[in-house]
Amino acid sequence: MAAEQVIRAQDLRKMFGKRAALDGLSLSVSQGQLYGLAGPNGAGKTTLIRTLCGLLRPDEGEANLLGWKMPSTRVRSQLGYMPQDFAVYDDLSVMQNLEFFGQLYSLRRAQVRERANELLDLVELTDRKRDRVGTFSGGMRRRVSLAISLLHKPRLAFLDEPTAGVDPKLRRSFWDYFNALAEQGVTLLVTTHLVEEAQRCHVVGFLMAGRLLTEGAPDEILAQTNTTNLDDAFIVLQEQGQVKS
Amino acid sequence: MTSLAVARNVLRRILRDGRTVALIVILPLFFVLIYGNSFSGSYSNLRIAIVNEDNGLASVRTMEVGRITLTVDLAAAFVDALDPTVFDIVILDDAEEALALVGEGVWAALVFPKSFSNAVVSEAVRSSGERKVEFEGSSVTILPSEPVAGPLTQLVIDDSNPLVAGAVLAAFNAAFATVLETQQSSVTAESLLDVRRLYEGEIRMLDFTAPGIIGFAMTLITVMLTAMAVVRERTGGTLTRILIAPVSAWQVTLGYTLAFSLIAIFQAAELFLVSLWLFDIRFIGDPGAVILVIVLFAIGLQGIATLISTLAKNEAQAMQFVLFMLIPSIMLSGVFWPLETMPGTMRALSYAIPLTYANAALRKIMLTGHGLGALTFELSILGAIAFVTLFLSVLSMRRQAYTA
Numbered sequence: 001m002a003a004e005q006v007i008r009a010q011d012l013r014k015m016f017g018k019r020a021a022l023d024g025l026s027l028s029v030s031q032g033q034l035y036g037l038a039g040p041n042g043a044g045k046t047t048l049i050r051t052l053c054g055l056l057r058p059d060e061g062e063a064n065l066l067g068w069k070m071p072s073t074r075v076r077s078q079l080g081y082m083p084q085d086f087a088v089y090d091d092l093s094v095m096q097n098l099e100f101f102g103q104l105y106s107l108r109r110a111q112v113r114e115r116a117n118e119l120l121d122l123v124e125l126t127d128r129k130r131d132r133v134g135t136f137s138g139g140m141r142r143r144v145s146l147a148i149s150l151l152h153k154p155r156l157a158f159l160d161e162p163t164a165g166v167d168p169k170l171r172r173s174f175w176d177y178f179n180a181l182a183e184q185g186v187t188l189l190v191t192t193h194l195v196e197e198a199q200r201c202h203v204v205g206f207l208m209a210g211r212l213l214t215e216g217a218p219d220e221i222l223a224q225t226n227t228t229n230l231d232d233a234f235i236v237l238q239e240q241g242q243v244k245s
Numbered sequence: 246m247t248s249l250a251v252a253r254n255v256l257r258r259i260l261r262d263g264r265t266v267a268l269i270v271i272l273p274l275f276f277v278l279i280y281g282n283s284f285s286g287s288y289s290n291l292r293i294a295i296v297n298e299d300n301g302l303a304s305v306r307t308m309e310v311g312r313i314t315l316t317v318d319l320a321a322a323f324v325d326a327l328d329p330t331v332f333d334i335v336i337l338d339d340a341e342e343a344l345a346l347v348g349e350g351v352w353a354a355l356v357f358p359k360s361f362s363n364a365v366v367s368e369a370v371r372s373s374g375e376r377k378v379e380f381e382g383s384s385v386t387i388l389p390s391e392p393v394a395g396p397l398t399q400l401v402i403d404d405s406n407p408l409v410a411g412a413v414l415a416a417f418n419a420a421f422a423t424v425l426e427t428q429q430s431s432v433t434a435e436s437l438l439d440v441r442r443l444y445e446g447e448i449r450m451l452d453f454t455a456p457g458i459i460g461f462a463m464t465l466i467t468v469m470l471t472a473m474a475v476v477r478e479r480t481g482g483t484l485t486r487i488l489i490a491p492v493s494a495w496q497v498t499l500g501y502t503l504a505f506s507l508i509a510i511f512q513a514a515e516l517f518l519v520s521l522w523l524f525d526i527r528f529i530g531d532p533g534a535v536i537l538v539i540v541l542f543a544i545g546l547q548g549i550a551t552l553i554s555t556l557a558k559n560e561a562q563a564m565q566f567v568l569f570m571l572i573p574s575i576m577l578s579g580v581f582w583p584l585e586t587m588p589g590t591m592r593a594l595s596y597a598i599p600l601t602y603a604n605a606a607l608r609k610i611m612l613t614g615h616g617l618g619a620l621t622f623e624l625s626i627l628g629a630i631a632f633v634t635l636f637l638s639v640l641s642m643r644r645q646a647y648t649a
Contacts, residue, residue: 053489077491087482104490148486 004031004067006156006187007052011061014047014210021047022058023210029189029203034182036201037191038234044210045191046084049158052189053081066156077105080154084161086141087148090134094125094144097133098151105152112151119147122177124170139165146174150181157181159190163197175200195234206234213237264558268565276572283576283591288412291585292333294343294354295324303366308375308386315378319365319424320357326420331412340399348403348443348613353413356399365437369428376429397439404442405612407453409583414440444613452527456607457580459516460542460600464574467509467543471501471550472563475642480559484642494643502547502635509543510536530610534617538610541627542603548634549599555641574600602626 007029014022021044029035037045050056052063054071063070066078088097095116102112120126123143128136133144146162159178163171178188179200190201198204199218206213206221214221214237218230225233259265299320306312327334335351337343343354358364370376371389378387400417404410421434478484487497517535520526549570557563575581577591578600584592595601606623609615617624 055485055489073491073493076489079489081486081489083482083485085482087486089481089483101486101490104487104492106491 005029005064006031006033006066007035007189008064009048009052009061010063012048012051012058012063013060014051014056014058016047020210022051022061024061025207025210025212026061027205027212027215029187031187032182032185033187033203034178034201035187035189036198036204037189037207038195038198038204038230039191039193039207041193043207045193045207046160047210048207049081049160049189049191053079053158075156077152078155080149080152080157080159082145082149082157082159082162084164086138086145088133088141088144090141091132093132094120094129094147097144097148101148102151107152115151115153116147119150122173123147124173137165139167142166143170154186156187157189159188161191161193163192163194171197195230199230204230206237208238262558262562264556264562265565268562268569272565272568275569279573279576279591283582283587283595288331288409288583288585290333291331291409291413292335292351293327293413294335294337294346294351296337296340296343296354296356297321297324298340298359299357299361300359301362303363305366305370305387306390307380308388309383310380310385313380313385315366315380317362317366317428319362319428322424322427323357323420326423327416331416344399344401347401348405351403352409353400353402353417355417358398361398365425365432366428368432369425372431373429398437400438400440402440402442404444404448405453405608406583407448407450409585410442446527448527448612451524452612453608454580455520455524455526456611457578457600457604459513459520460578460603460607461571461575461580462516463509463513463539463543463603464546464600465571466512467505467546468550468553468567468570469564470508471505471547472554472557472567473560475501475551475554476557476560476563479554488643494639498551498635498639498642501551501638502544505547505550506540506543509546510539513539526611528611529614531616534610534620535607537617537624538603538606538620538627541624541631542599544631545599545627545634548631548638551638551641552634555644574598577601578604580604599627599630602630 005028007027009025009027012022012025012027013020023044025044025048027048037048039045047056051058052065052070054063057071065072066075068075089100092100098116098119099109099112102115107115116129117126120129123146125140125143125147128140133141136144142162142165146159149157149159163174166174175197178190182188182202192198195206201218203216204218204221205215213234214224216224221230221233222228225236227233227236259269297320299318301316301318301321303315303317304312305315324334324336335343335346340356343351343356347354367390370387374389376387377384379385402410402413417438418434421437425432425434475484478487484497488494513535517528521528550567553566553570554563557566573594577587577595578598579595580600584595584601587595602623606620606627609619609623
């Protein structure tokens with residue numbers, strides 16, 4: 001039996017002025033899949049995530065999440081969203097941030113504490129959980145943001161550049177964790193401008209100027225482009241101007 | 246050179262922000278136009294009630310023909326001497342009814358006694374000596390007589406607004422002076438009047454302005470805090486994060502309203518207590534009624550601030566938009582000068598400002614001791630503003646989250 005299509009987007013087009021941020025983009029992601037959306041800055045990754053989440057209305061096309069046409073309020077409790085900006089309260093401590101967002105998802109205090117322990121271990125902020133977020137570096141704030149996004153155990157998580165500004169060792173932990181979540185049935189769509197990072201995903205989509213250059217398992221893309229790493233593959237595809245049919 | 250480069254960079258960034266440029270140009274003009282147009286210094290439409298029981302006759306003794314009766318109609322002459330552009334005069338027959346209207350939209354009631362004309366003329370002749378007048382085609386000499394003891398003209402005045410009360414009294418004195426001048430009388434207007442002020446104790450200018458100043462302080466702090474907080478929430482991305490969670494814009498807006506209403510109540514309590522303690526401001530009404538006014542007012546202010554935050558791209562712009570609200574609030578809401586002194590267009594604008602109603606309600610409670618029953622109009626308007634702005638701010642919250 002085929003896995004459930006958790007994300008289904010058809011012919012999405014979004015214009016900002018005369019520039020097409022999404023140019024007729026279609027996308028399907030199955031349950032439990034870790035989908036890596038790679039591409040350079042300005043490729044349309046954030047616009048795609050915001051459109052899928054219902055934060056932007058597409059000019060054309062439609063998006064379905066968990067079987068609901070977006071924008072829909074019905075899927076909100078099952079969505080995790082980590083925006084590219086930090087979107088955390090600098091004047092609150094890490095725990096206060098987690099407690100507040102936990103309350104928005106109707107988590108009890110004990111549940112927040114339990115989840116916070118797990119997630120703060122992951123993002124290596126357990127020792128700093130009482131500190132105000134405003135005293136943190138950019139990378140540390142991003143780690144707080146990631147913890148908030150996954151606090152309520154979403155079925156579907158959109159993580160916009162979760163590893164930006166994070167050191168290599170911790171990045172590796174993050175990708176391990178994302179894979180573990182996927183094994184538990186969580187669907188993740190993760191963007192990165194570090195194309196090579198997408199190697200850790202089940203499926204990779206290369207985005208360029210609002211269009212998917214290609215999509216597939218990392219090994220398939222390497223074979224298709226006759227390259228040994230995804231950075232080279234991306235450059236080859238970019239030069240070929242090959243667009244996913 | 247470095248300073249010049251910094252200055253050029255600052256100016257270039259400001260000039261690239263169209264809204265800020267517009268605010269820089271428009272705000273001073275707005276300020277001057279509001280100020281220039283709001284304070285005309287002259288009053289209009291002051292409603293007064295007059296009961297004229299004066300028979301208009303004066304009985305005098307003459308050298309030539311003994312006692313005669315002159316028709317002088319001095320009370321009517323007084324009414325004619327009042328400036329119709331200043332006063333909206335209601336002529337009534339019943340003195341009790343007229344006196345009861347004072348404080349209910351009528352600033353003053355005057356009751357001329359039956360022998361008003363007689364008393365004024367005899368007093369004038371007594372004080373100024375013999376005089377000649379025309380009587381039935383002949384010139385006769387009026388002789389001084391003993392003063393006629395007659396009741397004084399009753400004047401009841403609403404002194405809740407010392408500026409208006411002062412202006413009414415001054416206008417009445419001027420009208421009396423005009424009438425007395427025709428009788429070549431040296432008596433003063435004051436000697437003809439039995440003045441009763443509606444409220445006990447003196448209402449000082451400080452007492453009169455305190456409710457408005459407290460309301461203005463609330464406006465300043467609540468609007469600024471709310472607008473800044475919403476803009477910061479939006480630009481920081483947390484508003485989007487909140488509204489992508491399973492919560493409605495209503496819940497978020499109500500959360501904001503609750504928080505800022507509590508702050509507003511705390512601020513108001515602080516303002517009231519300090520004003521009472523240090524300046525002994527007049528407060529003779531029900532504190533519960535004050536709290537109700539403040540809560541409705543604060544909800545409206547919070548709603549307006551959220552709407553302002555929709556217009557602002559950043560906190561600096563929010564500050565400038567807040568000023569657009571604050572300037573008319575302080576100048577057009579009757580805090581310092583009464584609405585009655587404002588030209589028609591400005592007065593119409595003042596009715597669109599929440600502080601106008603909060604100020605009026607607080608004055609009624611604090612200065613004149615009115616209860617909730619007398620505040621129906623002000624509370625209804627404040628309630629309507631609170632409801633409408635709350636509804637609009639929900640829409641605004643949703644829009645801001647989705648356009649951040």
